[in-house]
Amino acid sequence: MTHDRPKTRRPTIYDVAKQAGVSPSLVSLVLQNPVRVSEKRRDAVQAAITELGYRPSQAATALASSRTKSIGLVIDDYRNLWFVDLLRGMESVLTEEGYRVMLADSRPGENRISEAVDGLLAMHVDGLVIAAEPSASMLTAAGVPTVVAGWRNGVPAGADLITNDDDGGGAMAAHHLLGLGHTRIGHLSGFGGAAAHRRAGFAGRLRDAGADMRVVGEAGGTSEEDGYASACWLLDHHPDTTAIFAANDTMALGAFGAIKARGLAVPSQISVIGYDNSTLAKSRYLELTSVDNRSDLVGKEAAKVLLARIESGAPSSGRTLIAPTLVVRGTTAPLPG
Amino acid sequence: MTHDRPKTRRPTIYDVAKQAGVSPSLVSLVLQNPVRVSEKRRDAVQAAITELGYRPSQAATALASSRTKSIGLVIDDYRNLWFVDLLRGMESVLTEEGYRVMLADSRPGENRISEAVDGLLAMHVDGLVIAAEPSASMLTAAGVPTVVAGWRNGVPAGADLITNDDDGGGAMAAHHLLGLGHTRIGHLSGFGGAAAHRRAGFAGRLRDAGADMRVVGEAGGTSEEDGYASACWLLDHHPDTTAIFAANDTMALGAFGAIKARGLAVPSQISVIGYDNSTLAKSRYLELTSVDNRSDLVGKEAAKVLLARIESGAPSSGRTLIAPTLVVRGTTAPLPG
DNA sequence: GCGGCATTTTGTAGCGCTACAATTTTTACG
DNA sequence: CGTAAAAATTGTAGCGCTACAAAATGCCGC
Known part of the structure; x- marks a missing residue:
């Protein structure tokens, strides 16, 4: 309406700022910490956001802040369903803090773990959960806080271990x-x-x-x-x-x-x-x-440890064992005779 | 060695350029299209990359080029294993072209499809495969080429449909x-x-x-x-x-x-x-x-269609059916008596 | 050795966002 | 009503990379 912006371009923070009559910085602030902005402007910005259908660019945010609010999860094979519980456990903790999980599988049998990790690091994940057998080449945890979940061998130096007992x-x-x-x-x-x-x-x-x-x-x-x-x-x-x-x-x-x-x-x-x-x-x-084996608890614990290390630079917590439970059904019975 | 760069920072394209004695632009060129660079410089750049352990920043690349070479795949539930074949089929086509797949599940039962799509769009995926029941709110395909795989109802306008027959x-x-x-x-x-x-x-x-x-x-x-x-x-x-x-x-x-x-x-x-x-x-x-139902073929086809639309702006191809096959095993037999 | 052309290399200007210091506005209170 | 402190807002300078035009270099025949 104001001018002829090409229709194909997605709206930026500047478009929102102009629409709301504030500075881009203020829009950014609303996005990050709405409490610090007066109600009047906050509402104006929110209205502009919805009207324009604005969606922050993850790439720009990551570049400017060097944080992505995302955790990488490396699993060995999507067919091994235990990761589903692990993932849900992680998400139950992470979504509250506004983090998301990025999944990558390491192509079973091809030892592509390092490739999967590389990909996630390229995306600037803030932390890493490795739920696959760490390869020998990963002697040291990459630049981000790392937790190994569910495996006990070859844990990279500096990584935490949280695993089923x-x-x-x-x-x-x-x-x-x-x-x-x-x-x-x-x-x-x-x-x-x-x-x-x-x-x-x-x-x-x-x-x-x-x-x-x-x-x-x-x-x-x-x-x-x-x-x-x-x-x-x-x-x-x-x-x-x-x-x-x-x-x-x-x-x-x-x-x-x-x-x-x-x-x-x-x-x-x-x-x-x-x-x-x-x-x-x-x-x-x-x-x-x-x-x-309560993988959901492993996921929760992994997420907690990671958050602590990311947000407050807490030191590595070492290793944690999660206690399993036995579910008795119909395939076990007293010794016959 | 040359100067006191903080150890924690990951190396950038500038570090590589300095190390190799070329301009940053040249490094970028090597990364994208090595053929256009003379062998001498190319080798120097490659050497510098490995020595410094340089890894391109996905965020910066995405921001500068507005392409991420990644496809988003939305599935309904990780426990529905049919997506595994779909994914493998997609990857078999995409990895050759240097694309990667980003997975997001739509939280079964919570109708969080649009949330999953939002997340992927924020990551600037170049294309989208939706392997879940599209919600009513997704009337129109988002700004990127979209393929709906495996469902036939509520296909957003402008999206292709590739599904099992x-x-x-x-x-x-x-x-x-x-x-x-x-x-x-x-x-x-x-x-x-x-x-x-x-x-x-x-x-x-x-x-x-x-x-x-x-x-x-x-x-x-x-x-x-x-x-x-x-x-x-x-x-x-x-x-x-x-x-x-x-x-x-x-x-x-x-x-x-x-x-x-x-x-x-x-x-x-x-x-x-x-x-x-x-x-x-x-x-x-x-x-x-x-x-x-040959979901692997659905994945392959979806990837091909998406690549065509992304790389050469090919028009929507409409709908494609993939023929299933019957696998006879031991649970079917002629009518008794 | 030199113009003319193709190939290789480089500088410049952003991409969309955030951090942070600087500035403006509001509030508190003598 | 004035002024200091607090709160709200803004301008500036990048984050690491790519696109593209401009510059530099190499190559050719004469």
Whole structure:
């Protein structure tokens, strides 16, 4: 109306200022800290913003303030659904403070973690949560506060560690099965830090109780297929097994396949317990007893630590373990006979 | 070495230029179009970049060039794994052209799509793929080229539509079951565009064949729980049903729960077919026959269309349907008796 | 060796925003 | 009503990069 600004250009802070009859600085101030502006001007600016459909340019803000109010989250694979709880936990803390989360996956198997981190750093994220196995090349945390979530190996120097207590979860599973009277117990494990801790916690408790434990697939993958293969081996070589602890729910699903193929009944003949308390475990069809690693709490804690380090330069807090909980459903039962 | 630059600051293009003995403009040129720079300078610049650990500032680049070489992808819920294939399909096309994908979910149930879009637009994405039910408020595509993927209702004006041929997929499922001799067939449906098209395609084919179709849950959700409830109703009110088509694999899992509870056997007494060909369908335990909607192809196509519109200002291409395929596994069998 | 042309390199002027000091307005109170 | 202090507002100078015109250099044949 005032003049012929090309229609395609998005409105800038100057357009808003002109419209509201104030200086650009004032508009900026309204955007950042409305309380410090008199009500009269604040309303005028807000009105101009809505009328023009103004949207601040993230790029310009980032450049000028060297803060983006965003946290980068690196996950290993979108298909590993545990990150969803982690993300929700983070967001529950971050949105209140006006932060947003930027997600990047590290292309499973391609070791592209550093690439994902690079991308996020290029976007000027204020902090980083790494929820994937840190690569050897990341010896030192990049220039921003960093938290490693859910993994314990290769934590870069200067990074905090907040992770599920996988030892404790393994011990819980063992405790549960022992309490039901099982003594010949199989464990479907896999390669990687989390699996190793679950295995260790599980084994420790069984050893203390003098139970007979058979571990399979310590060096293998953790997919449904791997669970199936490991369970087949287990059931064929130790047919007297009465309970199976799978390192995750997906592997437990694989175990069900092997059990079904052998005509065994769950839980009357064999008990199964998984890990992750995924939607799979919650389904009516499986009703899988599972350990819930409370990734939501890991996310919350990670966000809190990060915010503290970003906003007040708090020092690294070291390592924090989040206690898991056991969710008992229909796939575990007292020892038959 | 040359002077006392604070250690905390990340190196800029000026630092690189000084180090390499060239002008900042030349460094910028190397970054964008190395071919136009003489080999001598190019090598010098590259050396300086690696030595200083220089990483371009996305914010500054975006601001100065008003391009970010990034595409925003809005999904409805990270737990709906179909987006993973979509994403991979997009990336397979985009990475070659140097584009990256930024993901945002629209907080299921909260109708926060516009919020997600706002966030991405603030980041100056060059294009947008919306893989969620567009809200009514998004009548017109935002300032950037937009593609709606996988939904057919409420496509904003000016946006392209690239979607799975859900009608065709439904018809495929019907064709498969009819071919096996089934005539009393249940369908677990749900609210939403995709489910409606699967239902329509399925119903059309059954009607043509004169088969008896029972639809449940047209207005309900599409979770495992919903599938369970709908299947329960179906089996209790139409006990003569010999085949079930679920609108997605998760609902099929729910159906398994209901079938199991009633002591029926799959596939000898009742056939089940799902949709999505998810990891669930592929598992050994379920071996679920399922329609694969080829979301990877949708992603590829969406990326191509977007690139064409971004790079050469090509006009909107309208709508494109991607043909699904049927994957037959162990849960469908000829009509018993 | 030199004009004429193509190729390579560089200076200048922003992109849209914020930080911060400087300025103006308001408020408090003798 | 005056004046100091507090509160509100504004101007200036970048943030790190790119676009583009202008300048410098290289190359060619004669």
